[in-house]
Amino acid sequence: MLRCLVYLSTARSLFSDSDLMDLLKKSQANNQAAGITGLLLYSNGNFIQLLEGEAEIVRALYSRITRDPRHHNCIQLFDRATQARLFPEWSMGFRPSAAMTPDEMGAISQFITDTHAGIRQSDDTATPTALKLLERFARNMR
Ligand SMILES: Cc1cc2nc3c(=O)[nH]c(=O)nc-3n(C[C@H](O)[C@H](O)[C@H](O)COP(=O)(O)O)c2cc1C
Numbered sequence: 001m002l003r004c005l006v007y008l009s010t011a012r013s014l015f016s017d018s019d020l021m022d023l024l025k026k027s028q029a030n031n032q033a034a035g036i037t038g039l040l041l042y043s044n045g046n047f048i049q050l051l052e053g054e055a056e057i058v059r060a061l062y063s064r065i066t067r068d069p070r071h072h073n074c075i076q077l078f079d080r081a082t083q084a085r086l087f088p089e090w091s092m093g094f095r096p097s098a099a100m101t102p103d104e105m106g107a108i109s110q111f112i113t114d115t116h117a118g119i120r121q122s123d124d125t126a127t128p129t130a131l132k133l134l135e136r137f138a139r140n141m142r
Contacts, residue, residue: 001054001055001081002052002053002054002083002084002085003053003054003055003058003079003081003082004050004051004058004078004079004080004082004085004086005050005051005058005059005062005076005078005079006048006050006051006076006077006078006079006130006131007048007049007062007074007075007076007077008046008048008073008074008077009046009047009049009066009071009072009073009074009075010045010046010071010073011045011047011070011071012070012071012072013045014044014045015042015045015070017096019070020042020094020096024040024092024094027040027091027092028091028092029091030061031053031061031091031092032091034053034061035054036051036052036057036058036061036091036092037053037085037087037088037091037092038050038051038087038090038092038093039087039090039092039093039095040092040093040094040095041094041095041108041134042094042095042096043100043105044109046108047071048111048130048133048134049065050086050087050130050134052085052086052087055081058079062079078130086131086134086135104136107136108133111133
C-alpha cells in the first residue's frame with residue numbers, strides 16, 4: 001500500500017548551499033535504498049517535503065525526520081493512501097529558493113504563512129493547495 005505524506009517545517013538556522021547538498025545527498029541515497037520518492041522545497045528557512053512509498057517505510061522515515069535537530073515545527077499537511085507516485089523518478093527532487101522565480105517564491109511564502117497561521121491546517125483544502133504547488137514545481141524541474 002503506497003502512502004503520500006506532506007509536511008512543512010522550519011530550519012533551526014538557515015541552511016547554506018552545502019548544508020542543503022549534504023542533506024540531499026544522504027536523503028537520496030537512503031531513499032533510493034528504501035523505495036522512497038518525493039520532493040523537497042527549501043525557501044528562506046522553511047521546508048516543504050513530500051514523501052511517498054510503502055506506508056510503514058514512509059511512517060518510519062517521517063518519524064525519524066521529525067526528530068532531526070536541524071529543523072522543528074513539523075506540521076503534517078496530509079498523509080493518505082495513493083494509487084500511483086507523483087514523483088516516481090526522484091529519490092528526492094530538490095528546489096532551492098535561489099532557483100525559483102519571484103512568483104514561485106511568493107506562492108511558497110504565502111502557502112507557508114497561511115498554513116502556519118492555521119488557516120488551512122486541518123482543512124481538506126490543504127490537500128489540493130499543497131499538491132498544486134508541488135506539481136507546479138515538479139513541472140518546472142523537469
Ligand atoms: C528537512 C529534512 C528532510 C529530510 N529528508 C530526508 C529524507 O527524505 N530521507 C532521509 O533518509 N533522511 C532525510 N532527512 C534526514 C533525517 O532526518 C536523518 O538525518 C537521516 O535519515 C539519517 O540517516 P542515517 O541514519 O543514514 O545517517 C531529512 C532531514 C531534514 C531536516
